Amino acid sequence: MRNRHEIAKILSEKVLLLDGAYGTEFMKLGYDELPEELNIKVPEVVFKVHKTYIESGSDVVLTNTFGATKMKLKKHGLENKLDLIVRNAVRIARKAAGEKLVFGDIGPTGELPHPLGNVLFEQFYENFKETAGIMVEEGVDGIILETFSDILELKAAVLAVRDVSKDVFLVAHMTFDENGRSLTGTDPVNFALTFDEMEVDALGINCSLGPEEILPIFQELSQYTDKFLVVEPNAGKPVLKNGKTIYPLKPEDFAVHIDSYYEAGVNIFGGCCGTTPEHIKLFRKVLGNRRPLQRKKKKILAASSPSRLVTFDHFVVIGERINPAGRKKLWRKMQEGNVEVVMNEAKTQVESGAEILDVNFGIESQVDPIYVEKVVQSLPYTTNAPLSLDVQSLNLAEKSLRVYPGRPLFNSSKVTEKELEKKINMLKKYGGVLIVLLMEKDIPKTFEERRKNFEKALKILEEHKFLDRVLFDPGVLPLGADGKPTEVLKTIEYISKAGFKTTVGLSNLSFGLPDRSFYNTAFLVLGISRGLSSAIMNPLDESLMKTLGSTLVILEKKELPRAEVREEKLVEAILSGRKDDAEKEVENLLKEKDPLSIIEEHLRPAMEKIGSLYDKGKIFLPQLILAAQTVKPVFDKLTSMLPAENQGETFVIATVKGDVHDIGKNIVASVVKSSGYRVVDLGKDVDTHRIVEAVEKEKPIALGLSAMMTTTVGRIKDVVESLRKKGLKVPVIVGGASLNETLAKELGADYYAKNASEAVKILKSLGR
Amino acid sequence: MPKVELDPRKIKIPGNVLKAKLGFGKVREIPENFKEFVMNAYEELLKIAKPVVAWKDFETGESLFLNDVELTGDLVEKHLKGSRIITVFLATLGKGVDEKIEKCFKKGNDLLGFFIDGIASEMVEYALRKVDSDLRTERSHLEGSFRISPGYGDLPLSLNKEIVKLFKNEVDVDVLEDSYVLVPRKTITALIGWREKHEKQT
Numbered sequence: 001m002r003n004r005h006e007i008a009k010i011l012s013e014k015v016l017l018l019d020g021a022y023g024t025e026f027m028k029l030g031y032d033e034l035p036e037e038l039n040i041k042v043p044e045v046v047f048k049v050h051k052t053y054i055e056s057g058s059d060v061v062l063t064n065t066f067g068a069t070k071m072k073l074k075k076h077g078l079e080n081k082l083d084l085i086v087r088n089a090v091r092i093a094r095k096a097a098g099e100k101l102v103f104g105d106i107g108p109t110g111e112l113p114h115p116l117g118n119v120l121f122e123q124f125y126e127n128f129k130e131t132a133g134i135m136v137e138e139g140v141d142g143i144i145l146e147t148f149s150d151i152l153e154l155k156a157a158v159l160a161v162r163d164v165s166k167d168v169f170l171v172a173h174m175t176f177d178e179n180g181r182s183l184t185g186t187d188p189v190n191f192a193l194t195f196d197e198m199e200v201d202a203l204g205i206n207c208s209l210g211p212e213e214i215l216p217i218f219q220e221l222s223q224y225t226d227k228f229l230v231v232e233p234n235a236g237k238p239v240l241k242n243g244k245t246i247y248p249l250k251p252e253d254f255a256v257h258i259d260s261y262y263e264a265g266v267n268i269f270g271g272c273c274g275t276t277p278e279h280i281k282l283f284r285k286v287l288g289n290r291r292p293l294q295r296k297k298k299k300i301l302a303a304s305s306p307s308r309l310v311t312f313d314h315f316v317v318i319g320e321r322i323n324p325a326g327r328k329k330l331w332r333k334m335q336e337g338n339v340e341v342v343m344n345e346a347k348t349q350v351e352s353g354a355e356i357l358d359v360n361f362g363i364e365s366q367v368d369p370i371y372v373e374k375v376v377q378s379l380p381y382t383t384n385a386p387l388s389l390d391v392q393s394l395n396l397a398e399k400s401l402r403v404y405p406g407r408p409l410f411n412s413s414k415v416t417e418k419e420l421e422k423k424i425n426m427l428k429k430y431g432g433v434l435i436v437l438l439m440e441k442d443i444p445k446t447f448e449e450r451r452k453n454f455e456k457a458l459k460i461l462e463e464h465k466f467l468d469r470v471l472f473d474p475g476v477l478p479l480g481a482d483g484k485p486t487e488v489l490k491t492i493e494y495i496s497k498a499g500f501k502t503t504v505g506l507s508n509l510s511f512g513l514p515d516r517s518f519y520n521t522a523f524l525v526l527g528i529s530r531g532l533s534s535a536i537m538n539p540l541d542e543s544l545m546k547t548l549g550s551t552l553v554i555l556e557k558k559e560l561p562r563a564e565v566r567e568e569k570l571v572e573a574i575l576s577g578r579k580d581d582a583e584k585e586v587e588n589l590l591k592e593k594d595p596l597s598i599i600e601e602h603l604r605p606a607m608e609k610i611g612s613l614y615d616k617g618k619i620f621l622p623q624l625i626l627a628a629q630t631v632k633p634v635f636d637k638l639t640s641m642l643p644a645e646n647q648g649e650t651f652v653i654a655t656v657k658g659d660v661h662d663i664g665k666n667i668v669a670s671v672v673k674s675s676g677y678r679v680v681d682l683g684k685d686v687d688t689h690r691i692v693e694a695v696e697k698e699k700p701i702a703l704g705l706s707a708m709m710t711t712t713v714g715r716i717k718d719v720v721e722s723l724r725k726k727g728l729k730v731p732v733i734v735g736g737a738s739l740n741e742t743l744a745k746e747l748g749a750d751y752y753a754k755n756a757s758e759a760v761k762i763l764k765s766l767g768r
Numbered sequence: 769m770p771k772v773e774l775d776p777r778k779i780k781i782p783g784n785v786l787k788a789k790l791g792f793g794k795v796r797e798i799p800e801n802f803k804e805f806v807m808n809a810y811e812e813l814l815k816i817a818k819p820v821v822a823w824k825d826f827e828t829g830e831s832l833f834l835n836d837v838e839l840t841g842d843l844v845e846k847h848l849k850g851s852r853i854i855t856v857f858l859a860t861l862g863k864g865v866d867e868k869i870e871k872c873f874k875k876g877n878d879l880l881g882f883f884i885d886g887i888a889s890e891m892v893e894y895a896l897r898k899v900d901s902d903l904r905t906e907r908s909h910l911e912g913s914f915r916i917s918p919g920y921g922d923l924p925l926s927l928n929k930e931i932v933k934l935f936k937n938e939v940d941v942d943v944l945e946d947s948y949v950l951v952p953r954k955t956i957t958a959l960i961g962w963r964e965k966h967e968k969q970t
Contacts, residue, residue, distance in 0.1 A: 178796060179796055180796075212782045212783060212784060213784075215782065215784055216784050253780060255901065256780055256782075256894075256897070256898070256901065257782065258901075259897055259900070259901065260782070260785075282905070284908070285904065285905035285908045286901050286904050286905055288904050288908060288910075288911055288912055288965075289911040289965050290911070290912070290914075293914070576801070577879075617793070620791050620792050620793055620795075620799075621790075621791030621792075621882075622790060622791050622792065622802055622805070622879060622882065622883070623802075625878050625879045625882050626805075626878075626879045628878060629876060629877070629878040629879055632876060633876070657947075658944055658945075658946050658947030658949060659947060659949060660866075660944070660949055660951055660953055661949070661953060663869070663881070663882065663885045666873045666878065666881065666882075667878065667882065670873075670878045685944070709919075709925070709947055709948075709949055710919070710925065711925050711946065711947040711948055711949070712947045712949070
């Protein structure tokens with residue numbers, strides 16, 4: 001058996017190849033019973049399939065134990081044979097693999113967690129622990145958790161394996177559908193964040209889809225983790241033929257995707273359903289002995305439920321109302337073990353705008369721990385909102401973190417080395433983001449005391465490599481008890497300027513005061529203006545929530561909500577490429593209006609609206625191009641009816657000398673033209689003197705220059721200098737793949753337009 | 769000097785790659801009302817694309833030379849150092865594609881031109897990938913490096929001039945003076961280094 005560090009070393013030097021499917025291979029050999037049973041019935045057949053994969057070039061074989069857990073075997077009346085099935089499986093695989101690696105394969109139970117199904121976390125945990133224990137005893141090199149479609153079941157399996165062995169190499173896989181979601185709604189970013197911080201060695205994706213469909217999901221996953229990456233796609237999407245499931249992808253059609261996976265950073269490549277030794281043989285040849293590519297992880301601060309990831313890149317409302325303090329009825333229901341009352345409270349808060357829910361169980365010794373577990377496990381599934389676990393007793397805190405499906409906030413830790421260390425270690429084991437409360441024994445009153453605690457916390461967090469996973473709470477004291485909120489505001493500003501996110505328990509401020517909502521609202525506004533990034537607050541307080549919305553708009557942290565604008569007929573026709581309809585609409589307008597009015601009042605606003613939809617990402621580039629193409633003849637017809645002086649301002653455009661890549665320039669010319677300008681397109685690879693001549697002759701409102709290559713951007717400078725020498729003061733707008741705002745300015749251009757729509761906006765600002 | 773003319777119908781471009789290249793962003797599928805436009809562009813491209821991939825091996829020693837030009841820089845150091853052989857590739861779809869795209873824009877068929885341009889960019893890339901992949905299969909006794917191209921990192925675009933010279937009798941491709949841009953536009957060049965394989969016991 002090789003330990004996880006030895007395997008990590010191998011993986012840092014070479015991309016490894018897994019084996020292919022087993023079930024379909026057994027069937028080919030005439031065995032269509034439960035695959036795991038073959039380990040005890042006909043071990044020689046299992047051996048033969050392993051051996052074929054090793055001979056085809058696999059570096060790793062998986063034991064024939066995908067369904068070998070007690071919960072799953074029970075469905076076949078084989079639960080008493082678990083030990084024998086798993087032991088035999090490892091021994092057969094080891095014998096076939098020789099010096100190659102053997103990974104114990106564990107699949108999901110086929111059951112859903114409570115409340116979607118009936119299973120609680122610990123039942124999953126025990127189930128996986130038993131199988132993993134036998135595998136480790138028998139000396140597997142690693143364990144792969146495959147085809148998991150629920151985040152909590154996978155978490156139970158991960159913790160179970162790690163509790164069995166600290167040394168075994170552990171791979172955690174999820175399975176996604178074509179929309180990039182697991183069965184219970186997890187996306188690859190959430191998957192990465194939840195497991196990246198746990199003691200897993202590799203993350204990956206297998207089954208359900210073919211290599212082409214999994215690729216974008218895998219690419220997304222690869223950006224948010226620095227764990228090793230594993231992938232095992234199916235041999236295409238299964239098709240039913242003559243009552244049989246066929247996996248259609250031939251080895252050569254599958255292998256064409258290996259380069260893309262390699263470029264996305266794969267460390268172990270293999271095949272799932274439908275892949276055969278023939279596939280593996282070709283994979284081996286294509287993969288060769290490549291070294292893995294280095295990746296850099298994107299860092300985001302976020303909490304998650306199974307189906308929702310809430311990032312702190314915007315202001316986050318954390319609902320405070322699941323807290324029995326001062327709420328006798330809620331407290332009584334909690335003591336009675338009533339989950340429904342909490343569910344209803346959660347639902348109302350989410351409907352009112354809470355993105356995360358703070359959960360506090362009051363006097364914890366008086367609440368049944370099973371009740372706490374049920375609430376913590378169920379709420380994220382039923383409300384989709386991640387939780388902030390405000391649990392004081394260490395035992396209950398650990399239990400809550402353990403059964404939490406996803407990545408919670410943990411509220412909170414004081415700034416003492418002992419407490420921080422304990423809580424960091426817990427979160428490293430179970431995952432989560434820590435709220436650090438800037439107090440030692442008592443909440444400080446002054447900014448200076450808070451700053452001191454903040455600096456102390458930073459030092460400890462840095463030592464434990466935990467700085468990326470924290471929110472800081474300066475601690476708000478009641479105003480009525482000389483709470484000095486200005487000192488808190490100073491602290492928020494200080495922490496925000498240091499680049500960290502903050503939160504506050506907002507309602508503490510107004511404790512004991514009349515008109516609490518006004519005080520809370522005022523403080524929230526002031527806090528946000530100083531950088532406050534979230535608050536534990538009451539989302540049912542309408543005036544507080546409305547003021548929050550308008551504050552974020554005023555501070556440009558949120559877009560101004562606009563009423564849905566009715567799509568005009570003309571916009572619809574242009575966007576859909578229905579030229580005849582657009583022409584007909586204009587014909588109708590011509591009965592009442594003159595051509596110039598139609599251009600000014602209808603066509604231009606229509607194109608502006610389309611441009612704005614494109615800017616907001618509501619339509620795609622092909623739609624913008626199609627719109628431009630559709631409207632151009634209509635514009636041409638109308639402008640031909642106008643006297644020369646009204647035919648629109650002129651725009652000259654060219655791709656500079658040395659550059660023949662003119663697709664971008666063509667699109668800009670087309671969109672500008674469709675916005676009512678007269679466009680003089682000089683073409684591509686155009687000499688500087690020709691451009692200057694055209695400017696002299698046409699006297700355009702602006703000159704557009706396109707340069708795509710690093711070797712051609714310098715030509716822009718030549719053109720600008722030649723224009724200046726001749727005293728031609730035309731504004732120069734530039735664009736192209738190698739350009740940016742800074743470089744454009746360095747080259748002497750007046751404007752940089754990153755796309756056609758921006759070019760139109762610049763022209764508009766220059767002219768009409 | 770090996771050269772293959774590929775049947776453009778046999779060059780497989782993954783759907784998700786095409787979707788992104790054609791400007792459909794992060795949607796899972798090309799929207800229904802655009803599928804026909806894309807298919808049409810594909811068919812048009814298939815009529816005119818003549819994918820050709822040519823390549824040449826260079827044996828190397830301590831220093832890495834391509835004819836008389838020494839290959840240097842961080843990218844070369846990272847991917848080609850220690851190679852016994854360097855293979856230089858040139859892949860193109862031919863002049864017909866440029867002409868077709870130009871014609872589309874002149875006639876006001878902007879979207880068709882844009883789609884043909886996008887699909888062609890990927891087609892030439894995947895033509896090269898196909899040959900790259902076949903070579904790795906043939907040379908499974910050697911370890912092929914990451915494929916790099918002039919213009920990546922610090923590998924100068926001027927190398928295009930040398931590469932075009934190498935293949936001038938085989939493939940109808942030019943390089944523009946000063947800017948080193950390749951004509952026809954749907955042309956790419958690349959290099960792969962081949963090292964002796966040191967099988968690691970796993």
